[in-house]
Amino acid sequence: GDPQPYFCPQDANPTVLTDDQGKQSLRFPETLLGIGNLLKELDDSGIGSKLILVDACRDAPLLKGSKGIDDFAFELLPRQCGVLLSCSQGEFSFENPTLGPRGRGAFLHHVIEGFEGAAADPAGKVTWPRLMSYVQEQVPETIERLYGQQGGRQTPHAIANLAGVVTLARVAPAPAPRPVPTPPLFDATRGRSASEARAVQQAWAQSLGQPVEK
Numbered sequence: 583g584d585p586q587p588y589f590c591p592q593d594a595n596p597t598v599l600t601d602d603q604g605k606q607s608l609r610f611p612e613t614l615l616g617i618g619n620l621l622k623e624l625d626d627s628g629i630g631s632k633l634i635l636v637d638a639c640r641d642a643p644l645l646k647g648s649k650g651i652d653d654f655a656f657e658l659l660p661r662q663c664g665v666l667l668s669c670s671q672g673e674f675s676f677e678n679p680t681l682g683p684r685g686r687g688a689f690l691h692h693v694i695e696g697f698e699g700a701a702a703d704p705a706g707k708v709t710w711p712r713l714m715s716y717v718q719e720q721v722p723e724t725i726e727r728l729y730g731q732q733g734g735r736q737t738p739h740a741i742a743n744l745a746g747v748v749t750l751a752r753v754a755p756a757p758a759p760r761p762v763p764t765p766p767l768f769d770a771t772r773g774r775s776a777s778e779a780r781a782v783q784q785a786w787a788q789s790l791g792q793p794v795e796k
Contacts, residue, residue: 586618589638618658625660631748632663633710637689639674640667664710664742666693666717673736678728688728689738692720699753706755710748714740 588608590596595610608614624632659665668675668689679685682694693713695701701716702708718738725736787793 586616588614588616589620589636590614621658621660621663624663625658630662631744631750632660633750634663634665635668635690635693636665637668637675637687640669640671641674659741659743661743662745662748664714664740664744664748666714667739667741668721669736670739674734676725676729676734676736680728681724688721688724688736689717692717692724695720697751697753699756702751702753702755704755706753707749708751708753710742710744710750713750714738714742 588594588596588611591613593613595613597609598606599609600606620634624634668687675687675689677685677687681688681691692700696713696716697708699706699708701712703712718740721736721738725734
């Protein structure tokens with residue numbers, strides 16, 4: 583049988599057949615997307631750096647003698663290719679209506695945040711290591727916040743065959759904070775008018791971001 587793992591689209595039919603010798607095979611392989619086939623197409627494409635985002639549950643049992651995506655992808659992953667999976671083996675990929683404008687998966691939610699700048703460096707570059715680190719840190723925290731410690735576990739997993747630091751996107755760098763001028767010191771040993779004291783008080787309040795008492 584075919585040892586490669588498969589993605590199951592919404593209309594997939596993953597029925598497994600077993601012959602008299604105990605050999606297993608998929609009855610409708612055309613309804614599934616073979617990982618090996620996808621990676622071969624990417625390898626033959628001539629594209630430079632390639633990123634695969636997989637937002638899918640990984641709780642399905644494996645066919646006898648088959649390999650999980652982790653082992654299989656490591657063997658066939660093309661050069662300059664990175665795969666970011668929404669969860670680890672045996673886990674679910676959670677969605678929630680509070681994420682995003684119309685609700686979406688926690689994984690995709692934080693991937694979008696990362697590309698929009700949350701994972702960018704000070705120069706505005708979103709690199710593979712920074713996006714991977716951001717998503718792997720934020721998703722488990724979001725799942726725990728939404729469902730509690732006993733409500734589920736989702737730990738994104740990365741597989742990569744990348745040389746150098748790959749930049750995935752660029753965003754406008756965050757503006758440098760404007761320096762706040764130091765207000766004048768109030769010399770209590772000198773006589774000051776009420777208007778002068780008030781001006782010094784307002785300057786210090788503005789510097790500290792505090793309201794001025796009236």
